[in-house]
Amino acid sequence: MQTLWxxxxxxxRMLKKSPGFTLVAVIAIALGISANTTIFxxxxxxxxxxxxxxxxxxxxxxxxxxxxxxxxxxSVAPGNLxxxxxxxxxxxxxxxxxxxxxxLTGGDQxxxxxGTAVSASFFDALGVKAAMGRTFQREEGEPxxxxxxxxxxxxxxxxxxxxxxxIGQTMMLNGRSFTIxxxxxxxxxxxxxxxxxxxxxxFTPEDTRDRNNHYIQVxxxxxxxxxxxxxxxxIHAIAQRxxxxxxETNSGRGAYAISMLAHYTRGSRPYMGILIGAxxxxxxxxxxxxxxxxxxxxxxxxxxxxxxLAIGASRWRLTRQLLLESILLALxxxxxxxxxxxxxxxxxxSGMPEGMTKNIPGWEHLGINRVVLVFTLGISILTGLVFGxxxxxxxxxxxxxxxxxxxxxxxxxxAARNRWRSALVVAEIALSLVLLIGAGLxxxxxxxxxxxxxxxxxxxxxxMRVALPRDKYPENKQRIAFYQQLLERIGTLPGVVKAGGVNxxxxxxxxxxxxxxxxxxxxxxxxxxxxIDVRVATPDYFAAIGTPLRKGRLFTAxxxxxxxxxxxxxxxxAARYLPGQEAxxxxxxxxxxxxxxxxxxxxxxxxxxxxxxxxxxxxxxxPYAQQPWGAxxxxxxxxxxxxxxxxxxxxxLSALDPNQPLSNIRTxxxxxxxxxxxxxxxxxxxxxxxLMALLMAAVGTYAVMAYSVSQRTHEIGIxxxxxxxxxxxxxxxxxxxxILTLIGTGLGLVxxxxxxxxxAQILYGVTxxxxxxxxxxxxxxxGVALVACYLPARRATxxxxxxxxxxE
Numbered sequence: 001m002q003t004l005w006x007x008x009x010x011x012x013r014m015l016k017k018s019p020g021f022t023l024v025a026v027i028a029i030a031l032g033i034s035a036n037t038t039i040f041x042x043x044x045x046x047x048x049x050x051x052x053x054x055x056x057x058x059x060x061x062x063x064x065x066x067x068x069x070x071x072x073x074x075s076v077a078p079g080n081l082x083x084x085x086x087x088x089x090x091x092x093x094x095x096x097x098x099x100x101x102x103x104l105t106g107g108d109q110x111x112x113x114x115g116t117a118v119s120a121s122f123f124d125a126l127g128v129k130a131a132m133g134r135t136f137q138r139e140e141g142e143p144x145x146x147x148x149x150x151x152x153x154x155x156x157x158x159x160x161x162x163x164x165x166x167i168g169q170t171m172m173l174n175g176r177s178f179t180i181x182x183x184x185x186x187x188x189x190x191x192x193x194x195x196x197x198x199x200x201x202x203f204t205p206e207d208t209r210d211r212n213n214h215y216i217q218v219x220x221x222x223x224x225x226x227x228x229x230x231x232x233x234x235i236h237a238i239a240q241r242x243x244x245x246x247x248e249t250n251s252g253r254g255a256y257a258i259s260m261l262a263h264y265t266r267g268s269r270p271y272m273g274i275l276i277g278a279x280x281x282x283x284x285x286x287x288x289x290x291x292x293x294x295x296x297x298x299x300x301x302x303x304x305x306x307x308x309l310a311i312g313a314s315r316w317r318l319t320r321q322l323l324l325e326s327i328l329l330a331l332x333x334x335x336x337x338x339x340x341x342x343x344x345x346x347x348x349x350s351g352m353p354e355g356m357t358k359n360i361p362g363w364e365h366l367g368i369n370r371v372v373l374v375f376t377l378g379i380s381i382l383t384g385l386v387f388g389x390x391x392x393x394x395x396x397x398x399x400x401x402x403x404x405x406x407x408x409x410x411x412x413x414x415a416a417r418n419r420w421r422s423a424l425v426v427a428e429i430a431l432s433l434v435l436l437i438g439a440g441l442x443x444x445x446x447x448x449x450x451x452x453x454x455x456x457x458x459x460x461x462x463x464m465r466v467a468l469p470r471d472k473y474p475e476n477k478q479r480i481a482f483y484q485q486l487l488e489r490i491g492t493l494p495g496v497v498k499a500g501g502v503n504x505x506x507x508x509x510x511x512x513x514x515x516x517x518x519x520x521x522x523x524x525x526x527x528x529x530x531x532i533d534v535r536v537a538t539p540d541y542f543a544a545i546g547t548p549l550r551k552g553r554l555f556t557a558x559x560x561x562x563x564x565x566x567x568x569x570x571x572x573x574a575a576r577y578l579p580g581q582e583a584x585x586x587x588x589x590x591x592x593x594x595x596x597x598x599x600x601x602x603x604x605x606x607x608x609x610x611x612x613x614x615x616x617x618x619x620x621x622x623p624y625a626q627q628p629w630g631a632x633x634x635x636x637x638x639x640x641x642x643x644x645x646x647x648x649x650x651x652x653l654s655a656l657d658p659n660q661p662l663s664n665i666r667t668x669x670x671x672x673x674x675x676x677x678x679x680x681x682x683x684x685x686x687x688x689x690x691l692m693a694l695l696m697a698a699v700g701t702y703a704v705m706a707y708s709v710s711q712r713t714h715e716i717g718i719x720x721x722x723x724x725x726x727x728x729x730x731x732x733x734x735x736x737x738x739i740l741t742l743i744g745t746g747l748g749l750v751x752x753x754x755x756x757x758x759x760a761q762i763l764y765g766v767t768x769x770x771x772x773x774x775x776x777x778x779x780x781x782x783g784v785a786l787v788a789c790y791l792p793a794r795r796a797t798x799x800x801x802x803x804x805x806x807x808e
Contacts, residue, residue: 029333050362326388334380429744457546737789
């Protein structure tokens, strides 16, 4: 142990003795470790441990699917859930979850927010307890006991001021009195984006026989000892039996189980996998860079090493000494990298809009914790071993006799070191090229998204949601009259150009689908009926949001409940289901066969889906007067500054109904920014990592070529003395660098061709093997590498032959 402390002390003195070398090496290590720590903390929060529920290892999500029509994650009908509960052998609880909107009235200002209706066993299945009060009891799943609510911590603080006597108080939700029975802990937020409170989800006897309407999510708690694979097989077998038992509603409908962790992390996994690979490359490049520096430093310390060998030091002791210096260097770099990663995590946290992060499990846990600290320590030590092992091994092979001669030992060991340094440069260039190409593909993909025609004109457009409670507005004519008056009054406000409404806002995160049949065409086989996106819009909606009409006409005030039933379709519908035909005038049915036929009166442009890089789905639009919904997203186009219209719209709404809240106020540009933020953030991060790699590769190339020039000073002096011109010396030095660059570029292109295929699913408008990106990035890297070679070459031309001839 004493000799170990002596070696550590000696290593620390040697690092202080070479501050320039130490600074460069520490910065390189810090860059690599900070990138890895930042991404590891993200992986830990979003993929490994996004939840902290006692029962999370036994929690599964159960979904319906119909692969014939491309439905891979379908909501469940309550009738199907009733059958699953009765027949399943693997889950001790099956919990129904449904997102609902609630109007909170009775205070100074009415408020609308999202909440979650859940089975009474919801909290028991998760294994969580209330911070205050209690959660639901079994009998509160019955209609006569269901007027109770559990508050989210944020709603309790914001609306009720954190009142300690909140338990037992009542509040008015959607015109009904609910008793507050509990407040959840501050960090409880499930389901994600599920809203501000939880209320019991009650099914009537008619609901438990309903297999036509699919609108609930199902969470299962496995029985002890049961596996996800067993649950999947169990629910699949039940669905197969139900296809035979209920062919009219369940034909073609399967079901499957997936772990809750896998389900909720599916959106992050493609991005995290690519980022993990990127930061691993950055760390490898940093290791190669520092290994190069250590090889050069070991060459300068050959005489010191030879003397220590001569006076009796063992080669193992010298190897351990050099490895300890490398690990010490890595630990210093790791400490700096950890500090840098704190800034990196903060930048990452602020790089995504709140509208997106509230949907990402674990995002609130981003930060440095004990697991991250252990990871940083471990990777620092591992890094020190990786970049220190080869220089230490090479130093241990020092030939004692050769080094102690005046020649300095430029024999086989020196040649071997040069070969290793050249190999490291080639590796740096190859790894950097892969990273640069990945970043280039991501940037091009993001630019393509921004240049895409979204089917709307988002500038100066604001949206805000209004929802009429059915208890207060039970009849269609009441809702139609209310929204007609509201939109007419909004249209007269100063600064308003057009005002319309739609039941589900584009890129708003919600959709509504239905099967259909074009009259005159052969019907689709049972279980293979395709689904289309269905929305309800007012006459001025398309003008307000900026969606162009391709042919036919839009809705008018004359399309009422008493007039002929009409429908609009989009370009995607016409192209897929009416190719080469005149769509205007054709008739179709949407939903069941009992629904009335609809005449297609117009074709509108495609509007992008929630995932901006997916193609637009076939869609149909009904006039609001013929299919009135209780909730509408108002879409208002303004002359300028659309957010400034919110107070005037709220006053207009209050004049019609003082208890009616206005919610979800945001511009369409904000919505697009939210939807594009994952790819924007990914582009930035890959770009930063690629620039770090490019910088380190350039520094590494420069260091090797500069060292090569210093080693060949005597040779260069002789060449100049014999008449070599400046260009000859430049070609001599740059030529060797060019060879290394070409080898590294070739290897990098091959590696990028295979590795970037992992990015295919997140790219838009560009292939993973896009030749423009590959060639352009390769030329950029080659140019940077040649500049790094040219600078030492220029210095070589300044060599004084008289000085060089005395160099030995």
